[in-house]
Amino acid sequence: MTMNRYTLLGRSGLRVSPISLGTMTFGDEWGWGADEATAQRLFDLYVDEGGNFIDTADLYTEGTSERFIGKFVAARGLRDQLVIATKYSYNAQAGNPNAGGNHRKNLMRALDGSLKRLNTDYIDLYYLHTWDRMTPVDEVMRAMDDAVRAGKIRYVGLSDTPAWFAARAQTLAQWRGFEPVAAMQLEYSMIERNAELEFADLAVELGMGLVPWSPLGMGVLSGKYKPSQGGATSGGRLDTVLAQNPGAKPPPGFDKLTERNFRIVAELEAVAREADRPMAQVALNWLHRKRGVSSIIVGATKPEQLRDSLASLEFELDPALAARLDAVSEPGRPFPYYMFEDGHQARIHGQVDVSSKSAAYDRPVHVPAPRT
Template identity: 35%
Template sequence: MEYGQLGRTGLQVSKLCLGTMNFGPVTTEEDSYAIMDRAHEVGINFFDTANVYGWKTGEGITEQIIGRWFAKGGGRREKTVIATKLYGSMGDWPNDNLLSALNIRRAADASLKRLQTDYIDIYQAHHVDRNTPFDEFWEAMEVLRQQGKILYVGSSNFAGWHLVKAQEAAKRRNFLGLVSEQSHYNLLTRTVELEVLPAAEDYGIGVIPWSPLASGLLGGVLRKIEKGRSASDHVVARLEKHRDKLEQYEAFCDELGEEPANVGLAWLLHQRAVTAPIIGPRTIEQLDGALRVLEIKLDEKALARLDEIFPGPGGTAPEAYAW
């Protein structure tokens, strides 16, 4: 396994982040334990979750599964950099969601209880809350850090200007500020290259791409369907929209002699500011298959070909659209 620093921090995290969203709704608790154990065996120390995962309001099913796995001992908690998120609704009462100081306090305590730990390594805002000023957000996070309940703060789905506002507000308070940003980023979705990636790079914020394979479209979807694999209506609709690009992509992956999923993940690791894409394996086999990513080195010619197949926004702003 390869490791790198998360943004400008001294925290060392694996170049692949284990996403746990499938734990509970898709993957059984027993299989989730096996996947997490296997992740440690291969050196993955970075796990991501959220209080809403499990998708039963207020239950935090996925966090509970991770907590029971931590409770098995054997250094499981100590070996894990655990990142969780708040924002989504955990009840039907006012202040059971978003980023008010009240919800931050309650949500953090609830996540700590479910995770069966006394601290969260990276506590992330799942989305921006336009109604909560960043001074309130940071004051609440500062209290949690002073109490030893969290170590670092991250964001998810922030625009570039949100990162700037957050960091400048933190700077005024002499606080470390954001150390990570989870963004929707893959070969098919490259809008973050305009503003988010440059802002993250400038402020020393590590980027953690989610949906790195575009809900499976970049995982060899065409060849899988040819072999009889079924696909949801949503995937089929997106497939038809991007069929020409995906045909070129899978053919190019064949030229490289690599699996499409691994090429898509490897491409992300070649991008500026990216720390670790989130992989969400449903099985141990899928986890093991992703390890090949770290061995794939894409040269300038290969990167240029991928840019031809999946044109990005044309670079960073404002050059990408101003001239």
């Protein structure tokens, strides 16, 4: 696998790189990002390596991320070559409840703002950023479809929603002729595998490409927290957030420095040593193998971090090593998911081997580049 061996995003025809450039780090407003000069180097490195999939959001660094991307893309004349994804949902004006949320009014407000900051007249992939628990799903899908028909967006995505919401959205798209959901963005890594309980099957069955964010577990899998070196903290995003709440319970999603996770990191360190690869590369390579994944979002604050991540495509992890990582990071199976495990399912299938498809069924189509 290489950066310029593109894959389709879900069931769409859109070609995207296997690694997407995450740009939450573009801008230093949040205390741990990259200044403009460094962000420019990261952008140039990514596109020069063949990458075409850029991920941002109106929320990121108070809009600076989108502004940087718009400036960098225009300077190099790359608008038509790149797939630019951004998101809406978070509030932009305290005290105004309609300046946030999933509803039509906020979607239209946020979309026009993103178009202006990105210095473009269309967005390739527009995500609902986070479910607001209130807006009807049919309102979201109709508003997204209207934006597609207006030429402002090309493809529709969902991020951080329940599985039922995503399934309902895709069903409405099919029934009513709305633009379907092409991508589903979720936190997914070796230390956060709950996406496998519902979303992997959802993605494959309903044609949504999974686009994992935080594939290194906010840096926990990057090699900065090696148990062999005492698990020392790294000064990155996770530490910055935890330092803002000393002695308090970590905010939701930031409770990464746990005994379980350090057991996973210890095994990852051992596997990486045997594979003769950095821990971050092994963690990303492992995730690329997972069901339903179209592209993985990788952020960086330094060019060497991004180079290291891109190199995760250069090798195939030995299946035996991958199996060890699967075992140590196996997520819990609460009801009803434990009933879908092999041992329980064997009672349904008469204690004989049963496959849903033959090995030759529906193999991926691969069109190789001409050899020179």
